[in-house]
Amino acid sequence: MSINKERFMELIKQHEYNVIKKELQNINEIDIATYLEELPTEEMIIVFRMLSKDQACDVFAELEQSIQHKMIETMSDQELCAVVNDLAIDDAVDMLEEMPAFLVQRVLKAADSDMRDTINQFMNYPEDSAGSVMTPEFVGLKESMTVKEAIEHIRKNGEDSETIYTCYVMDATRILYGIVSVRTLLVSKDDTLISEIMEKNVISVRTDEDQEAAANLLKKYDFMSLPVVDKENRLVGIITYDDAMDVIEEETTEDIERMGAVEPSEKPYLKTSVVELSKNRIVWLLVLMITDMISGGILSKWQDAFTAMPVLIAFIPMLTDTGGNAGGQSSTLIIRSLAMGEITPADWFKVWWKEARVAAICGFILALFDVIRIWIMYPGQGLVAITIGIALFCTVIMAKSVGGILPLIASKLKLDPAVMASPVITTIVDAGSLLIYLNTASILLHI
Amino acid sequence: MSINKERFMELIKQHEYNVIKKELQNINEIDIATYLEELPTEEMIIVFRMLSKDQACDVFAELEQSIQHKMIETMSDQELCAVVNDLAIDDAVDMLEEMPAFLVQRVLKAADSDMRDTINQFMNYPEDSAGSVMTPEFVGLKESMTVKEAIEHIRKNGEDSETIYTCYVMDATRILYGIVSVRTLLVSKDDTLISEIMEKNVISVRTDEDQEAAANLLKKYDFMSLPVVDKENRLVGIITYDDAMDVIEEETTEDIERMGAVEPSEKPYLKTSVVELSKNRIVWLLVLMITDMISGGILSKWQDAFTAMPVLIAFIPMLTDTGGNAGGQSSTLIIRSLAMGEITPADWFKVWWKEARVAAICGFILALFDVIRIWIMYPGQGLVAITIGIALFCTVIMAKSVGGILPLIASKLKLDPAVMASPVITTIVDAGSLLIYLNTASILLHI
Numbered sequence: 081m082s083i084n085k086e087r088f089m090e091l092i093k094q095h096e097y098n099v100i101k102k103e104l105q106n107i108n109e110i111d112i113a114t115y116l117e118e119l120p121t122e123e124m125i126i127v128f129r130m131l132s133k134d135q136a137c138d139v140f141a142e143l144e145q146s147i148q149h150k151m152i153e154t155m156s157d158q159e160l161c162a163v164v165n166d167l168a169i170d171d172a173v174d175m176l177e178e179m180p181a182f183l184v185q186r187v188l189k190a191a192d193s194d195m196r197d198t199i200n201q202f203m204n205y206p207e208d209s210a211g212s213v214m215t216p217e218f219v220g221l222k223e224s225m226t227v228k229e230a231i232e233h234i235r236k237n238g239e240d241s242e243t244i245y246t247c248y249v250m251d252a253t254r255i256l257y258g259i260v261s262v263r264t265l266l267v268s269k270d271d272t273l274i275s276e277i278m279e280k281n282v283i284s285v286r287t288d289e290d291q292e293a294a295a296n297l298l299k300k301y302d303f304m305s306l307p308v309v310d311k312e313n314r315l316v317g318i319i320t321y322d323d324a325m326d327v328i329e330e331e332t333t334e335d336i337e338r339m340g341a342v343e344p345s346e347k348p349y350l351k352t353s354v355v356e357l358s359k360n361r362i363v364w365l366l367v368l369m370i371t372d373m374i375s376g377g378i379l380s381k382w383q384d385a386f387t388a389m390p391v392l393i394a395f396i397p398m399l400t401d402t403g404g405n406a407g408g409q410s411s412t413l414i415i416r417s418l419a420m421g422e423i424t425p426a427d428w429f430k431v432w433w434k435e436a437r438v439a440a441i442c443g444f445i446l447a448l449f450d451v452i453r454i455w456i457m458y459p460g461q462g463l464v465a466i467t468i469g470i471a472l473f474c475t476v477i478m479a480k481s482v483g484g485i486l487p488l489i490a491s492k493l494k495l496d497p498a499v500m501a502s503p504v505i506t507t508i509v510d511a512g513s514l515l516i517y518l519n520t521a522s523i524l525l526h527i
Numbered sequence: 528m529s530i531n532k533e534r535f536m537e538l539i540k541q542h543e544y545n546v547i548k549k550e551l552q553n554i555n556e557i558d559i560a561t562y563l564e565e566l567p568t569e570e571m572i573i574v575f576r577m578l579s580k581d582q583a584c585d586v587f588a589e590l591e592q593s594i595q596h597k598m599i600e601t602m603s604d605q606e607l608c609a610v611v612n613d614l615a616i617d618d619a620v621d622m623l624e625e626m627p628a629f630l631v632q633r634v635l636k637a638a639d640s641d642m643r644d645t646i647n648q649f650m651n652y653p654e655d656s657a658g659s660v661m662t663p664e665f666v667g668l669k670e671s672m673t674v675k676e677a678i679e680h681i682r683k684n685g686e687d688s689e690t691i692y693t694c695y696v697m698d699a700t701r702i703l704y705g706i707v708s709v710r711t712l713l714v715s716k717d718d719t720l721i722s723e724i725m726e727k728n729v730i731s732v733r734t735d736e737d738q739e740a741a742a743n744l745l746k747k748y749d750f751m752s753l754p755v756v757d758k759e760n761r762l763v764g765i766i767t768y769d770d771a772m773d774v775i776e777e778e779t780t781e782d783i784e785r786m787g788a789v790e791p792s793e794k795p796y797l798k799t800s801v802v803e804l805s806k807n808r809i810v811w812l813l814v815l816m817i818t819d820m821i822s823g824g825i826l827s828k829w830q831d832a833f834t835a836m837p838v839l840i841a842f843i844p845m846l847t848d849t850g851g852n853a854g855g856q857s858s859t860l861i862i863r864s865l866a867m868g869e870i871t872p873a874d875w876f877k878v879w880w881k882e883a884r885v886a887a888i889c890g891f892i893l894a895l896f897d898v899i900r901i902w903i904m905y906p907g908q909g910l911v912a913i914t915i916g917i918a919l920f921c922t923v924i925m926a927k928s929v930g931g932i933l934p935l936i937a938s939k940l941k942l943d944p945a946v947m948a949s950p951v952i953t954t955i956v957d958a959g960s961l962l963i964y965l966n967t968a969s970i971l972l973h974i
Binding site: 082106107108110231234235238239244245262263266267280281283299300301302304321322325328329332333335336337339340341342348349350354355357358361362364365366368369372373375376377379380383384386387390391393394395396397398400401402404405406408409411412413414416417420422423427430431434437438441442445446449450476501502503506507510514 | 529553554555557678681682685686691692709710713714727728730746747748749751768769772775776779780782783784786787788789795796797801802804805808809811812813815816819820822823824826827830831833834837838840841842843844845847848849851852853855856858859860861863864867869870874877878881884885888889892893896897948949950953954957961
């Protein structure tokens with residue numbers, strides 16, 4: 081059993097470094113990284129130096145970037161060499177991308193020349209492309225090998241690959257011909273040729289394709305890794321399932337933040353500064369506030385109606401909010417369905433027809449509820465009740481149509497559908513529902 | 528190269544079944560399932576019968592449940608036997624859970640007795656528990672085996688396991704002692720003992736733990752599979768990374784739907800009936816509409832103020848919407864951070880202090896903008912401009928505090944924080960912002 085965080089912190093407090101050194105071997109590297117991140121820099125360095133060479137590298141890769149930077153500043157050139165050259169390329173590139181230039185220089189100097197070349201190559205792939213999340217460390221086999229030779233090859237060279245479980249069959253020019261899993265190798269006879277058992281129908285992505293598309297492909301086919309090829313169809317790297325899971329999570333967080341009218345940020349909430357959080361929010365708040373001037377303008381124009389019948393003011397929040405909620409529900413479902421690839425902009429009519437019918441059912445129930453409630457709560461105001469009922473019904477139909485269709489239009493225009501979520505829909509629907517309300521009132525109540 | 532969907536559909540139309548039969552061998556099973564789902568039942572059955580036994584089973588597992596039901600109804604007992612007994616247990620259980628009783632009976636009758644026992648056992652695990660998503664098909668090794676023996680064991684028995692890449696070391700009573708990856712086996716010497724190379728610090732979950740917690744654990748440690756043990760610490764199954772990815776996606780979709788005030792549904796949007804979609808939405812719409820009566824009540828009480836100064840009406844949507852948006856931004860970030868385990872309810876003070884400062888910055892900018900705008904657009908109404916400015920600033924502070932804290936309270940009370948998203952926050956904040964607005968106006972404008 082490994083010790084838990086409380087016990088670890090206790091040992092640190094009591095300066096029981098001998099015990100810690102012994103216990104470290106039993107703790108998972110990912111946990112060690114979490115513990116280290118909570119220590120003051122000095123203790124962090126002491127504990128880090130106690131790790132074995134292999135563990136040090138794994139722990140380092142898991143640390144947060146700001147802490148990686150701190151560590152590098154305190155490391156000797158020799159220590160840096162050891163850590164940098166053992167890092168997986170994708171982890172090294174991730175780290176360097178966010179690093180101040182003087183540290184990047186130190187790191188590149190510490191890297192041996194092969195590592196430096198690969199790092200430089202990988203840093204040229206555009207952000208969020210398949211190339212930027214792949215790793216070049218995979219097992220390559222030849223068609224002419226037998227199963228026995230292939231297994232021997234893996235046993236000799238497997239140590240340096242990110243995953244050995246899917247092997248890639250290439251020729252001398254690195255053109256990808258097929259894939260074969262270690263499972264297939266193990267359950268096949270020793271003298272079988274790789275060309276006989278390899279899967280020739282290889283699904284791959286190009287380096288410049290979107291990382292999200294690559295991750296979704298891997299997820300769809302339940303692959304353990306996905307090959308990434310260049311324009312000449314030469315294999316340059318693979319994306320592994322754990323990196324794909326990270327990509328999907330990152331993209332989902334971005335969607336959720338956009339849906340909440342916040343500009344996405346990659347940093348965790350508690351580590352983001354107040355100024356940065358404000359910057360990520362103020363633009364949307366301003367844009368939406370300015371758009372709300374339309375609703376304000378509508379209300380100004382109808383000012384006299386409210387002076388004549390002040391009771392009408394009380395129903396404004398109920399009408400606009402219900403419209404916003406009804407439209408937000410539709411846009412939420414459509415945005416998520418688009419992200420999961422369940423619908424495309426071409427389905428717009430199906431979506432609208434579904435939303436219209438759902439709106440009719442929901443709108444009718446809500447309107448009926450309100451007509452009865454107002455009839456009871458405002459005796460003698462039957463016509464007001466009917467006005468509200470009709471306005472509410474029409475508002476829900478309008479809101480759900482807008483909420484259902486706008487994300488599809490955004491997607492068709494290659495914009496992120498997630499911006500067409502509740503906040504934007506609410507602002508648009510507000511103006512619409514006020515127009516419906518006031519025009520219905522003007523006809524029925526002659527104001 | 529395998530043919531694409533258009534070509535496949537064309538061949539179907541031309542009844543080129545011989546060509547189809549040949550091409551089917553080159554198409555990925557997951558794609559075949561997608562193609563089949565778009566065919567009329569009759570053609571679907573014809574194509575399905577062309578598949579080899581192995582392919583048929585894989586394709587069947589990927590079909591949508593309603594189509595699986597249709598297929599089973601048309602299969603002979605013999606065909607059913609072949610498919611059912613080759614299904615992975617977790618796929619079989621998934622299918623049976625949603626199936627009408629008379630079909631469940633047919634399937635269980637077709638299963639051989641081992642399969643039937645396991646299915647019955649697995650169907651007893653509570654919904655959304657780790658037990659409900661695990662598979663019992665894994666490779667078990669003994670401590671006393673050598674690497675050579677272990678590899679031979681895998682080569683002989685690996686065919687039936689969901690994954691062979693992480694092997695579980697148990698004793699005769701199935702108590703879990705360690706894990707060893709095929710990679711470690713392959714890079715170790717033949718005569719090494721498993722006990723020397725196995726990882727003893729095994730992270731596992733109990734059958735009754737939440738599936739989401741299990742999936743997050745697997746994600747955190749980048750495991751390929753996670754062992755699931757019973758109360759006596761005996762290994763009963765494993766959760767593989769692809770099932771964990773599905774769990775995470777499913778739970779995220781649930782969160783997003785709740786955040787959009789929709790009751791979650793497992794069916795894809797286009798396959799959900801209008802009545803079901805309405806049912807999933809109407810409750811929240813009603814609850815929020817009824818809560819909006821509070822805002823309506825506040826406005827009713829202050830009716831005379833608006834009659835005296837009708838210009839005040841025009842600012843209602845801007846104030847309440849900005850409050851709702853500001854609060855929604857905060858709740859969105861907090862809900863997502865909670866879901867990703869970045870913050871806990873214990874961080875409430877840190878969160879509130881951050882939100883208060885962000886609100887002060889955003890509120891000040893918005894208020895300044897509005898004071899200037901109103902000053903220009905409504906000449907001579909300087910005091911109104913200042914009223915709006917102060918109300919807006921206070922509204923943003925209040926909204927972001929409510930939006931930041933409510934999800935944490937929900938989480939502390941073991942409720943789903945996702946319900947405390949924009950729609951609920953907007954409704955609560957509406958009432959608050961109206962109170963702030965009208966009280967500020969009453970003090971400054973003496974209405």
